[in-house]
Amino acid sequence: MEELQTVRAVYFVPFIEILRGLGAPVERELENARLPVSIEEHPEDRISNVLVSRFCERIELKEGLEDLGWLGSSHYSFSSLSQSMQAALRARPTVKSRLQRLAYLARLESSDAIVGIVQSGASVEIYCDRAKPEEVRGLHICEWTRLMVLIEVIRDVMGQTWSPDVISFQSNFSVCDDARQTHPNTRFVKNANRTSITMPSSVLAAGTAFNRPTCSLQGSEISSVEGLDSLKCLLRSYVRAGTPRIDLLAEIAGTSTRSLQRILQKEGFSYSQLLEKTRFDMAVEKLQESGNPLVEIAMDLGYENQSNFSRSFKRISGMSPGAYRRQMLEQGQFANSGAI
Numbered sequence: 001m002e003e004l005q006t007v008r009a010v011y012f013v014p015f016i017e018i019l020r021g022l023g024a025p026v027e028r029e030l031e032n033a034r035l036p037v038s039i040e041e042h043p044e045d046r047i048s049n050v051l052v053s054r055f056c057e058r059i060e061l062k063e064g065l066e067d068l069g070w071l072g073s074s075h076y077s078f079s080s081l082s083q084s085m086q087a088a089l090r091a092r093p094t095v096k097s098r099l100q101r102l103a104y105l106a107r108l109e110s111s112d113a114i115v116g117i118v119q120s121g122a123s124v125e126i127y128c129d130r131a132k133p134e135e136v137r138g139l140h141i142c143e144w145t146r147l148m149v150l151i152e153v154i155r156d157v158m159g160q161t162w163s164p165d166v167i168s169f170q171s172n173f174s175v176c177d178d179a180r181q182t183h184p185n186t187r188f189v190k191n192a193n194r195t196s197i198t199m200p201s202s203v204l205a206a207g208t209a210f211n212r213p214t215c216s217l218q219g220s221e222i223s224s225v226e227g228l229d230s231l232k233c234l235l236r237s238y239v240r241a242g243t244p245r246i247d248l249l250a251e252i253a254g255t256s257t258r259s260l261q262r263i264l265q266k267e268g269f270s271y272s273q274l275l276e277k278t279r280f281d282m283a284v285e286k287l288q289e290s291g292n293p294l295v296e297i298a299m300d301l302g303y304e305n306q307s308n309f310s311r312s313f314k315r316i317s318g319m320s321p322g323a324y325r326r327q328m329l330e331q332g333q334f335a336n337s338g339a340i
Helices: 013-021 026-032 049-062 068-073 083-090 095-108 139-158 177-182 201-205 219-223 227-239 246-253 257-266 271-289 294-300 306-317 321-330
Strands: 006-008 046-048 113-120 123-130 166-168 187-189 196-200
Touching: 006 049, 006 227, 013 026, 013 049, 013 068, 026 049, 046 049, 046 227, 049 068, 049 139, 068 139, 068 177, 083 095, 083 139, 095 113, 095 139, 095 201, 113 201, 123 139, 123 201, 139 196, 196 201, 227 246, 227 271, 246 257, 257 271, 271 294, 271 306, 271 321, 294 306, 294 321, 306 321
Parallel strands: 166 187
Antiparallel strands: 006 046, 113 123, 123 196, 166 196
């Protein structure tokens, strides 16, 4: 199946906080946009890039905000990256090697991100495009988020006052005064061929004197943004509020309900089985990582009651959630003690 466009929810959280500051009815706006209302509580979830772009464009116009992309993305830092990405980048000694690693792993942050390095004499252009920018609503907002990730990756080596010589946007819009004041020596370009930053080539060789831990990313982390796994990743952010309808997932996937059913059938799943497997995977994580009561886990996963949770879990694993937790304790795979 075609890869879904997803992004880690953490990049959307600052935009929600801006809306809360304006007194906007955030939950209602999220529901109207078909986005999960619990995004702030679960920043590591993956959400639809398409729905986020539409939401931000509409809110910017509705609230009369100037340059919403800058307002939100200016709150990013290196710590906004996933822990796996942070460790993978800090294991590299120079700016160039970090950017090369980012290019390889970019999909862990946003599934349709394309990062590259184009060197030309004394300058180098670092771009971060979307696979199909012509289809993006609110492109200038998305561009700011990608540009600020690039800048923060380089600032982790060069320091927080570092700024590129040029910031280029594919879209045609006016950069706000606050962004220009933050980057006083930077030239802003619109209607460019790429979403990119340009800097002296010498920056590529810059390194850090600190010893950084090494990191080995598992293949499953990269493949989790592809194919059927991408559907399960999206479902995680919706199942906590109940059972999402198949037409919602079809809309997010950009296909019809019937087509989605055919896709799942080819993968050997029905929609109900996909939901159950997604909840099961989430339950296993919670049982291994916390000592929370089973009834609390059941509620967190959108089950109506603990009995439904236990039946569903046993249908897949052959044992009850309590028995699974006890087995993990006996095998030493669960460090915390808690209520069964």
